[in-house]
Each structure stands twice: as C-alpha cells, then as structure tokens.
Amino acid sequence: MNKTYRFDTMADLVALAEAEDISLGEVALRHEVALGQLDRDEVLAAMRTRWATMKQSMEVGLAAPQKTMGGLSHGAGQMMAGHRPVLSDAIATGVMARALAVNECSAAMRRIVAAPTAGSSGILPASLWGAQQRLGCEDEAVVMALLAAAALGMVMANRATISGAQGGCMAEVGVSAAMAAGAMAEMAGAPPDVAVHAMALALKNTLGLVCDPIGGYVEVPCIKRNAIFAIHATTAAEMALAGIRSFVPADQVIAAMKEIGDAMPKKLKETSQGGLATTLIGLEVMARRPRVDHVQG
Numbered sequence: 001m002n003k004t005y006r007f008d009t010m011a012d013l014v015a016l017a018e019a020e021d022i023s024l025g026e027v028a029l030r031h032e033v034a035l036g037q038l039d040r041d042e043v044l045a046a047m048r049t050r051w052a053t054m055k056q057s058m059e060v061g062l063a064a065p066q067k068t069m070g071g072l073s074h075g076a077g078q079m080m081a082g083h084r085p086v087l088s089d090a091i092a093t094g095v096m097a098r099a100l101a102v103n104e105c106s107a108a109m110r111r112i113v114a115a116p117t118a119g120s121s122g123i124l125p126a127s128l129w130g131a132q133q134r135l136g137c138e139d140e141a142v143v144m145a146l147l148a149a150a151a152l153g154m155v156m157a158n159r160a161t162i163s164g165a166q167g168g169c170m171a172e173v174g175v176s177a178a179m180a181a182g183a184m185a186e187m188a189g190a191p192p193d194v195a196v197h198a199m200a201l202a203l204k205n206t207l208g209l210v211c212d213p214i215g216g217y218v219e220v221p222c223i224k225r226n227a228i229f230a231i232h233a234t235t236a237a238e239m240a241l242a243g244i245r246s247f248v249p250a251d252q253v254i255a256a257m258k259e260i261g262d263a264m265p266k267k268l269k270e271t272s273q274g275g276l277a278t279t280l281i282g283l284e285v286m287a288r289r290p291r292v293d294h295v296q297g
C-alpha cells in the first residue's frame with residue numbers, strides 16, 4: 001500500500017485509485033491523512049464545512065441581489081432563478097442561477113469558497129448542486145466529490161497554474177470546470193479513468209480563454225462566465241459518461257494549458273489592458289471608475 005498517496009500527474013492519480021480500487025475522492029482523502037496533520041474524520045469534517053459554506057453562498061446570492069464592488073452586475077442569479085426554462089430544464093437553470101449567485105457574492109466580497117479561485121467560485125458548487133439534484137444523493141457524496149475535485153485541481157495547479165495572471169481565464173474558470181466535470185462524473189459512478197477524461201474534456205475546451213476583466217473588477221465577463229462554464233462542465237461529464245474520451249490525454253492537455261498560458265500576451269492575463277477590458281464600453285467603465293488592481297481573481 002502506498003503510504004503517501006502522492007500523485008504528481010493525472011496518470012499517477014488514476015493508477016493509485018485503480019491499484020487499490022478506490023475513488024479519486026478516496027485517494028485525495030488518504031493523501032490528506034498521509035500528510036499527517038489531520039485524521040480521516042477531521043478531513044471529512046473540513047470538507048463538510050466547505051460544502052456548507054458553498055451552500056450558504058448559493059443561498060445568499062439567490063436571496064437578494066448583491067452589491068458588487070464595480071457595480072457591473074446586479075441580481076443576475078435571482079433573475080435566472082426566477083426564469084421559467086425555455087430551452088433547458090429547471091435543474092440546468094438552477095445550476096446557472098447558483099453559479100451566478102455565488103460569483104456575485106464573490107464580487108460583493110461576501111463569503112465564498114475559492115474553487116480554485118474567487119473568480120471561478122460559482123462553478124463547482126453550482127455544478128455539484130445540479131448533480132446532487134439529478135442523482136438524488138446525500139451530502140456525503142458531494143463531500144467525496146469535493147475531495148475528487150481537490151485532487152484534480154491540485155494536479156492542474158502543480159503542473160500548470162490556477163492563476164488568471166499567469167495563465168489567463170483557462171487557468172481559473174477552465175480549471176474549475178475541469179474539477180467540476182471530473183467530480184460530477186465520479187459522483188455519477190464513473191471509474192477514475194473516466195472521471196479524468198471528463199476533466200480533460202472540460203479543460204481542453206477552455207484552452208486559450210483569456211482574462212480581460214473590465215475595469216479590473218472580477219465581474220465582467222467573470223460572473224456570467226461561471227454560469228456558462230458550469231454547464232460546460234456538465235456537458236464534459238455527460239460526454240465522458242456516454243463513453244466519449246478525450247483524444248489528448250489529461251496530462252498532455254494540462255501541458256498544453258501551461259504552454260498556451262506562457263505564450264499568452266500579458267495584456268490578456270488579468271491586467272485589463274486588452275480584450276473586453278479595452279472595448280469601447282470597457283474603456284467607458286474604466287474612465288468612470290478608477291481601475292482597481294486585482295483584489296481577487
């Protein structure tokens with residue numbers, strides 16, 4: 001038995017899980033315990049607290065429009081929650097509403113769980129809420145899914161980056177969607193290799209996504225992007241469950257993300273000096289309001 005449960009790559013993670021016939025979430029749990037700071041119950045309790053905070057941020061964001069720092073978004077989560085689905089269904093629009101709600105909370109400096117960052121904090125809770133609704137599972141299954149998401153996120157952080165300033169938005173929203181996709185697939189019963197394909201499918205299809213927030217506020221495009229990429233994560237998970245595999249192995253997708261992030265111009269990496277930030281309306285916002293340096297990302 002591997003006492004450290006150390007994994008540097010997605011291939012390592014899958015190999016560890018398969019060798020002991022355990023889930024990605026269980027590998028993450030054993031890895032945390034092996035670090036020696038917390039026992040199994042304490043790790044699970046810590047993750048339950050994260051899920052409780054995520055649920056609270058969804059409720060807060062849905063209960064009332066949030067006053068965001070830049071004032072560029074107001075009540076999008078509530079608006080979505082009050083919308084009767086036309087082209088999707090109530091769970092899908094519920095996912096969108098919650099992703100918007102949490103990210104509006106983030107932009108209003110309310111309490112959220114960065115997953116992996118504040119700017120992408122709506123994707124994982126909203127996605128897992130949706131999966132829980134569809135699968136009818138208990139919170140404990142969500143807690144294990146959060147651990148799986150953490151393991152996937154850790155590899156992406158260590159092998160590439162989870163910073164918009166370093167890798168563009170694919171490193172924040174892309175990584176978050178990839179974490180959510182893998183976690184949802186596992187929640188739905190996918191074996192570890194399939195969950196990692198879900199992760200790869202999600203990340204691969206965010207490559208090149210730039211970080212160009214208007215006025216330096218983590219609001220436009222960030223808040224609506226969370227809703228859109230929560231659905232993207234669900235698509236990736238559903239495709240993996242259908243037997244569709246990423247042609248490019250997950251670790252190679254992560255390497256490509258790193259390469260693209262390194263090559264991305266600085267003006268598209270959280271500096272608000274290009275892209276949407278320097279559109280006519282972006283410049284108008286900038287002129288109206290002093291540009292803030294990033295307080296979160």
Ligand code: SF4
Nearest residue numbers: 119164169172211222
């Ligand atoms: S656009 Fe930039 S600030 Fe906004 S969520 Fe993406 S990485 Fe974060």
